[in-house]
Amino acid sequence: MGAPSKNAQNGDLRRLILDTARHLLVQDGYSNLSMRRIASEIDYSATSIYLYFDNKDMLLHALIDEGMNQLFDALSTIAKQHQSAPIDRLEALCDGFISFGLDNPEYYEIMFQLRPERMERYPPEKYREARRNLDFFRMTLAEGASAGVFDVVDPRVCASSVWASLHGTVSLLLAERVDVRIDRADFIQAAIRQTLRSYTTSKTAYHP
């Protein structure tokens, strides 16, 4: 946590590389992330990075994995904290997803905005595994449907729809494409409310 430090203990070089890569990613953007830059930032030779990662793609994949795990942990914690009411849980999950994206733009970029077709060496099963984050939404929707509080036919499809909304919201915010006259918090709230209202069985069921 925090800026990468050169005081890392022996053997922590792998860790140091990952942290620095993430750091540089958010600082200079994906297309400016280079092996040599990472190396010079940590005062190691570029060659050293290859001791821990086969190539640049592998390094990125490791970052993606980390990001996926962090998101999983975040959503997992939220799910535990809102076990009772599916509606509340769904709202909290939406909020958690958006917060994660805005708080970790560097992860978000490589996790969701890199086109897999252009990440040739990233194994497809990784993406599938990564999809488990979606399950939090799917399961919550399914549970709410059973309980009669959600009007949901196919939870899998709905979960993807919710995800699309959230992803669109985060993307526009990160890309600074949202009308500057709109308050950021208002926009986020509106996005979440829009999502929830779509699925609650009665308008009165959701009064944020």
Add this chain to the structure above:
Amino acid sequence: MGAPSKNAQNGDLRRLILDTARHLLVQDGYSNLSMRRIASEIDYSATSIYLYFDNKDMLLHALIDEGMNQLFDALSTIAKQHQSAPIDRLEALCDGFISFGLDNPEYYEIMFQLRPERMERYPPEKYREARRNLDFFRMTLAEGASAGVFDVVDPRVCASSVWASLHGTVSLLLAERVDVRIDRADFIQAAIRQTLRSYTTSKTAYHP
């Protein structure tokens, strides 16, 4: 001599460059789009491109402008065809936006998925002008609110929310991030329905 593209009518080189750039953009991604590659694809020297565009950014801006205009035309036509009922018009606009994105992934990518911070030379007023596409949604929502068929407090914020949903939907589809077990048409329909249900005043108002 050689490539068929070189037989294009004289003076059409500018057009050919734009089309090829668009083509390569969707094929190999933004960071792999280079002047050299465009040139070699059309069997012209890289220098020739500079006869028609001051630099790479100008070429991209021309593409963005074209895309924005095409989207504007598409939405404009739709708005005219659905002047009477705001609900129908909103649905058609949503559908039109998604269709545009899926049909023109190359335009969509540069229009909405390039981070402005990394397109330094794109004049900000362009982004502002581009925003007029959002006005179709805002005006429709405002009109529906006046007519009592939409439950909308701030049309500007809602329009952006709608846009976020649509953008997320298109993005996930283009990036092939949607669960393969979900039917594409179903997913799109679900996304639109989700959006419309959020704003219609009564559940009965929207029965697709």
Add this chain to the structure above:
Amino acid sequence: MGAPSKNAQNGDLRRLILDTARHLLVQDGYSNLSMRRIASEIDYSATSIYLYFDNKDMLLHALIDEGMNQLFDALSTIAKQHQSAPIDRLEALCDGFISFGLDNPEYYEIMFQLRPERMERYPPEKYREARRNLDFFRMTLAEGASAGVFDVVDPRVCASSVWASLHGTVSLLLAERVDVRIDRADFIQAAIRQTLRSYTTSKTAYHP
């Protein structure tokens, strides 16, 4: 005289090109002087320049010729104005040379600071012809020697020595290599005085 104007009459394009080239030369330096830049400055096509000059070198040579002639005119006028006293004339010539250099840095650069070996296509006889500017100094020194006011053995050699001094003075000033704590006028005066004192037969002969 003054900045080149696009209002040049028909047929004056050659003149316009030369003026613009000179203008750009002093503004951006020799290594930034390009045919295309000249052309765009005068709103003509680059090709048009080739109607008047075989190539870039020929254009430069024309400029050098012009510069040489202007310097000749300047020194000629000075010589006429100081026909009587060789000492005064020599001083005025020195002053005139330095002034020319400082007032026309663009000419000076191509006239005296371009290495002929690197101006392959410049005919050597041009340089020889250009040397007639030196004759003003040689003749003045010879005349003063005859009159007993100059202690000069070989006027040709001395003229070159004088020229070296003046050239060094102008060069250092143009290159901004002179200690900033030294007043410009003082430096020039010192340079001229040093030159004159070397050749006057008695110290008392020169009291500026």
Add this chain to the structure above:
Amino acid sequence: MGAPSKNAQNGDLRRLILDTARHLLVQDGYSNLSMRRIASEIDYSATSIYLYFDNKDMLLHALIDEGMNQLFDALSTIAKQHQSAPIDRLEALCDGFISFGLDNPEYYEIMFQLRPERMERYPPEKYREARRNLDFFRMTLAEGASAGVFDVVDPRVCASSVWASLHGTVSLLLAERVDVRIDRADFIQAAIRQTLRSYTTSKTAYHP
């Protein structure tokens, strides 16, 4: 493999680059000196140069620094060898400066004939530091003035004047601009004599 230069001792590549750059500089001129050319001359890839120099400017600065130091050493040795008589010492310094210029045209060119405005990245303090070579002249003139053998009001200004003369002399010789009918040694001797005669208190004080 191939060129003999490639057989240079390991680690000597930096040295080889500097020497080659110097060589090409005097051979083809500053504006024709490119990283590529240097590289191809020594049969290394252009990339390799960047292992030893951050960029082209840094390479040139290294050359300038070397030249300045070599000149300093030369003048320093001369000053030590002529500690007693300021007149002799001044003459020897003049001779030393000219010799350095003629013997090291490549250093001379970058040290004194590059316009600083076009060497943007050369730190100004370097120029200031470089000026210490001028101090040999200034101190000698000051010392001679104290001893009554030099007629010098402001040693700083006079030193610059002397420098201008010497610089002009070297420049004209290197540029092969001196009348071919003049013997090279005669020209140099005349230039030095002219300089010395200007400052010696009595004509009789200097009989070379």
Add this chain to the structure above:
DNA sequence: AATGAATGAGTCTTCATTCAT
């Protein structure tokens, strides 16, 4: 008299990667 179209060679520089040590 003037130009539009086109280009090959060249500019500096960055990159991911390999290999021997």
Add this chain to the structure above:
DNA sequence: CATGAATGAAGACTCATTCAT
């Protein structure tokens, strides 16, 4: 475990020049 040396390929861009019209 770590590195220094090295490179081929590529990046955007500029240049002087030619040729057909």
